[in-house]
Amino acid sequence: MVDFFERIYRQYRWMPMRGALRIDFDSARALAQELNMRTDTSQLIQLAxxxxxxSMVSGSKFLHFYDPARFPITDDWLQRLSGKPPESSYRLDYYRTYKEGVDLVDDEHAQRACEWALQAFGYPVHRTRAIEARAFYLVKFRAGSAARQCSRA
Structure with a gap:
């Protein structure tokens, strides 16, 4: 269990923080137990x-590093784009919907995302990483373009 807590600390300490890093050790223990069973995706998402x-953003990053083929990373930009309010009561619902959407991408479009990722990163990545990265960069690019257009007006 100590090793698991050390991994959690290493996982989160590199992330930008607003305030001190607070680890919920009871949730971390429950997450470790659920990870050992690897069965209930919904429970893993909730605990993470x-x-x-x-934070669902923090939770998605932990789950992605744990199993990149199964869990995409998300962030606040993508949640805002989804139209779901930023309140905590919507974060789990948003992530579940986002994960389902990533899982529903057909093979043709997943392959296109993988090709884009290979060009963008210079190395191959799993389809889940390619799809979520493509979504992330598309949102960032469009948001940046919209901001530049507004500043010109």
Missing amino acids: SRVAKN
Whole structure:
């Protein structure tokens, strides 16, 4: 269990923090037990979101590093784009919907995302990483373009 807590600390300490890093050790213990069973995706998502700062963004990053083929990374930009309010009661719902959307991408479009990722990163990545990265960079690019257009007006 000590090794698991050390991994959690290493996982989250590199992330930008607003305030001190707070780890919910009860949630971390429950997450470790659920990870050993590897069965209930919904439970893993819920527990991971509570481990550090009650954040689904943090939880998605932990789950992605744990199993990149199964869990995409998300961030606040993508949640805003989804139209779901930023309140905590919507974060789990948003992530579940986002993960389902990533899982539903057909093979042709997943392959296009993988080709884009290979060009962008210079190395191959799993389809889940390619799809979520493509979504992330598309949102960032469009948001940046919209901001530049507004500043010109």
